[in-house]
Amino acid sequence: MATIHDEIDNWLAADTHGELSDDERSALHTHLVECAACRKSHQENKVMNKILEETLAHEKPDPAFEQRMLAGFRKRIPQRSGLVKLLVDLMRFRATQITAVAAVLLALVQIGRMITGEGAAVLRNRGNVGSEEFARRPAQAPFTDELSALRKSENGRDKEVAAGKLGSGLGAAVVQNAAIPAATSPVQPKDERRDAAEVERTIVTGPNIPSAEQVEPNPEAPASVLTNRKLIRNAAIELEIASFDDAVQKITAFANEERGYVATTSSEKQANGKLKGEILVKVLPENLDHFLQKIRGIGDLKNQTLGTEDVTKAYFDTDARLKNAHVMEQRLIDMLKTKTGKVSDLLQVEKELGRVREEIEKMQGELKYWDSQVQFATVTISLFEKDMEEPAAFLLKERAQLALYAPDVEKIYNDIKGLASPKVQVTNAQLDRDNSGRVSARLSMLIAPEESDAVISRVKRFGRVENLQKQTERIAQGGGGMSENAKTKRDKVELNVSISREEQEQALQETSLRIRTVAVDEKAKELRNLAEKQSGRMRSSSFSRDPDGREFANVSLRIPMKNYSALMESLNALGKVENVTVQRQDRNGAQIDEANAPADLSIQVYSQGNIVSQETGLFATLRRTLAQSAAAIMWSLRMIGVAIAFLAPWVIAIIFIVWIAKRILRARQQK
């Protein structure tokens, strides 16, 4: 530790400035008593201190210094007055700051909404508020007087009527339109703009008023016009009823009650015994509504249409034309009576008379028809009994599909054809032979229902059944849905058989394995012998040798499942069995003769050749590790590159912004 003597300068300075603690001071003084050199320094220091105090006292700022500073400050930074000061003071509070930030955010959101167009809706709402104001205004004091005065005036009568019909809003606008000349004087100048808007409004609403009057039917129109009208009324009604006959009886009774009659009746019986039909009833037009009311009670109403055809105009036109024709006829008759002239002329008149009479008859017939139509209203009633759609019977249609595998396709094809009899009909038989001599066959037959099970089981016995599908369909006849009474009948059974050669059958189990041995060729032959012993059949075999001296023999064979495990065991004798994969395809629910089902084996017998690179051991592992680590380094390099590419633009942008900000700040500081 440094002694006092070593640091005497510091100690002496602190002592002269009175910054030593009591302990320190006594320690220093003890040292000063002992050390003459330090004593001398102490003396000098004291003198120095004194001189400094005296000299620097001159340079000390004068007492008014702070005041000057303050005054300068106040002059350069003028006090803010009133509102600004209040605002600035307010902004010092955290709460105010938060509120301000929130307000700014809100404002931004609003601006954003206005830019994106949501603001348009807001503006439109504001417009509505404005128009509501227009509508409310007439009710206000200055306008009520005008309004009542206007009501009395004769000129305003039409408009008043229109206003009453169009509703308060529009009416008010109309009234206001008339009131404008009087209203403008009391209204203050700043309302002028509104008045202009009102004028535009009345221009828009103006054309509506007379049209409203037109729509309104003339209340004083005489009721007699209605009675003079020629109206053809007719109705159509559709009913679901329990019993057709009952309904016909009731309808006839109702028709009589209403002074009408049943014009036609038609009915039809469905396969399931249900009836449906149509009844045409004529009733007096004035009783039509009453009649319809009654009829509805008969059954369940499904559909009803009521129509009226106004033939008044056509009727009276025809009537007038008829009168003219009568006049014409009379004149022609007169002409025949009075005039005497050439025969050809008379004939001409005669011909013309015939034409006019024909026309008269036509028109009279037309009028009569209309009269009859107008006299009675026509009601078409469609009736149908409940459960119309109920089926009459059900038909069970069975379909069976069978896939057979056999060694001799042709024989079985002929056997099945031999089954044909009146109850077993072969509808289609086909035997195909392709380029490689493979044969397949297809047979379709229709079998009487009682024979079907026996025939199908016989067919199944001809070969190995691969696939049997049975399908039963119940077909409703004469309707749909369910029925309690309908009978069910079995239809002929349709059987489709496809026959293929055994080889084409898919194996139940597929096994692949490798056998490592030294003598490939020899072992492959041995393998063939083994397979034949287990009643297996070769499907294919191949042999190859590669440049490294490795030999491969691929053998593919099929054996029955029952011999499979025996063969597998005997394979162990050939060499080292490797890479065994077994794939079994269980066909659930299929009737399979497990013991005879085929199993496929594909076996590769191979030798190791001369060079065998064993990918195990220290060096191989080391090499792999190095390779992988190199790859990992490369990968991470790539990732770093990607990351830099991602970040670089941002970093550059941020640096640029910071640089600019610094430049600005510095410029302001220099000021």
Add this chain to the structure above:
Amino acid sequence: MYRAATQGDREAFEMIIRTHSRALFAIAYGILQSREEVEDVVQEVLIKAWKTRWRVRDPEKFPAWLATIARHRAHDIFRRRRTVPLSVTINEAIEPSSAAESHGSELDQQLQSALAALPELHRSALTLRYFEEMDYRSIENILGLSNGALRGILGRALTTMRKQLRPALASLE
């Protein structure tokens, strides 16, 4: 008070002007050794501090921040004094001090030159001590020194001056 001042309370700031402007004067004097210039510097520093008060993050360090601005500003002036043509600056800046010196004794002159030879930090420490008679702790605070560093600085400053002025001192005794 410091917090209020940084948040724009004018009265608080004026209070700080009253209490701290002398210390700022002392610091700037340590660099410039010219009363007129130093007064200008202090005034500028105060105004600048008011304008940029929002930059202060820790209100407790407000005095130290003020001192830093003052030091930088004084340095700027000092550098400018050197770069501006000599004829102008010397007349303007040195004249007052030289005039003051002429009044004093030879010792005064020697003292001034000894002071001028000191490092600026030492000079600032000296002026703070002898102008304002501030205690060591406060000086350390305002100059941003660590606790106890000032004792060494003042010790060295005094010793350097003593050694330079030794002949004069001897004659005085």
